[in-house]
Each structure stands twice: as C-alpha cells, then as structure tokens.
Amino acid sequence: MPLLDCGGAMVEYKLFEGDCLEILPTLPDNSICGIVTDPPFSFAGGISNGRSSITDSQFFLYWWRAVCKELDRVLKQDGEGFIWCDWRTAWIIAEGFNLGQKYSWRVAQVIYHYREMPGQGQPFRSSVDLIAYVRGPKSTGHRIPNTTHNLFSKYWYYGKHENHPAEKDPEVCAQLIEWCSDPGDIILDPFMGSSATGRACAMTGRGFVGIEKDSEHFITGKKLTQRAFSLPQGTWEKPKPLPSSQMSLFERAV
Numbered sequence: 001m002p003l004l005d006c007g008g009a010m011v012e013y014k015l016f017e018g019d020c021l022e023i024l025p026t027l028p029d030n031s032i033c034g035i036v037t038d039p040p041f042s043f044a045g046g047i048s049n050g051r052s053s054i055t056d057s058q059f060f061l062y063w064w065r066a067v068c069k070e071l072d073r074v075l076k077q078d079g080e081g082f083i084w085c086d087w088r089t090a091w092i093i094a095e096g097f098n099l100g101q102k103y104s105w106r107v108a109q110v111i112y113h114y115r116e117m118p119g120q121g122q123p124f125r126s127s128v129d130l131i132a133y134v135r136g137p138k139s140t141g142h143r144i145p146n147t148t149h150n151l152f153s154k155y156w157y158y159g160k161h162e163n164h165p166a167e168k169d170p171e172v173c174a175q176l177i178e179w180c181s182d183p184g185d186i187i188l189d190p191f192m193g194s195s196a197t198g199r200a201c202a203m204t205g206r207g208f209v210g211i212e213k214d215s216e217h218f219i220t221g222k223k224l225t226q227r228a229f230s231l232p233q234g235t236w237e238k239p240k241p242l243p244s245s246q247m248s249l250f251e252r253a254v
C-alpha cells in the first residue's frame, strides 16, 4: 500500500486504533503532507458553557507538547493544516508547537467558523468554532487565495450528533483540506472520532491516516471511512439533515 508515498496518484487510507502518543512514533519522519484535526478539549476545563474559564492548562500543555513533538517529526516541513480549538485552548495549541530553539511547525493564524446556530453558554451562546491554521517551516500557503477572510459561515448543528458527540462538518473539513494540500497528498487526523476528516479526504482525493483511541468511536470512524472511500471518487455522501427531535431538544434548552 503506497500510503506514505505523498504526491503519488494512488489514494489510500490507513486507520489505527490506539493512543496517538503510541501510534505516531511508529510513522516515518516527514511522511505526511497535512493535518486536519479536532483534539479533545476536555483537558481544558471540560465544559464550554461560558461559566467555566478554568483550564487545567499545565497538564494539557504538557500532553499537547508531546503530541506536537511527534507531529513536527512526521509532518513534512512544507506541509500545512488546521486544528480546532476554543478561546481557552488556542494559546496552548500554539505554545505546544514551540519546541525550543527548533524552527518547527507553528500556529500562524486562527480562522473562525460561524455555525449559524448558537451552542452552549450563558449569557453569551457560543456560535463560532475557532480553527488554528498551522504551517511547517517551509510552507508557502500558496493554496489559500490572499483575499480569503479568516471568518466563514456555514450551518452546522451544535449538539449531539448521530456519529460522534463532537462530530465536525465533513464539508468544512473538505474546504480545509483543499486549503492545505493537493489531490494525492496524505492527511493525518490523530483524533479521528467519526472520521469527518477521513470522509472529506475520500471526497477530495487525498489519502488519510486516522488514529482514534476509543474503541466505539474507532468502529464508527472505520465504517464511515470505508464507506466514503468505496464511493466513486468525487462523489460524496452528504451529512444527513438532523432529526427535528434534536432541534427541539435544543429549543427547549434556550
């Protein structure tokens, strides 16, 4: 399987069940072109309900720095990518890539996804996702037109999703993937969940390496990735519209 042969015409995927801190060290140096991922926020205070601003930043940063050290090794120097964060974790996501004297991958910008629907929070409802734009030391950013705003708007339900409680919009992932890679490139998601990134890779003709440590999420992510890659390339299983009962649950919470 020419999985890590970035730039090859062959598009493939490989999924690992396990802790990314154990799996990443098994991947070769400079073997992955880009990253689109959504790490767990629970380390950073758990609830994003606006009432808690307490972050267990010491542990989160310690853990995240270890992840970044591996990411910096496996990702190509001219690669780029995107990492979901929030207002409490953004600085930690950036600081984790600060690997001392080494000129390494870094956070270069934060972009904002307005979900067109309010999430949790009191008195302000959180309706925006923050996504850090990360770059390797030799990246050029040439795929992102220089007129691109760092704010975009696309409806995405906030609440319990069918495939994963924190499922992201595969169509948003597809846009991010196109901003950071070319067809045939390999994209990494070390926190795969239901594989929104993997599904978007299938749709956009990229290869995919996914890692997920929770067995149930791994089974879901694997099933959805397999299905997405089995569709003729370029075709796309659209995210399902959410059942109205989920909407009414949300309405009740307002």
Ligand SMILES: C[S@@+](CC[C@H](N)C(=O)[O-])C[C@H]1O[C@@H](n2cnc3c(N)ncnc32)[C@H](O)[C@@H]1O
Binding pocket: 018, 019, 020, 021, 037, 038, 039, 040, 041, 163, 164, 166, 167, 168, 169, 190, 191, 192, 193, 194, 195, 196, 197, 211, 212, 213, 214, 217
């Ligand atoms: C925020 S969710 C990702 C959701 C995903 N973007 C989706 O659309 O379904 C983060 C995922 O990372 C997984 N995870 C947490 N710690 C991990 C680790 N150390 N290694 C691998 N996966 C991990 C969690 O089980 C969870 O499924």
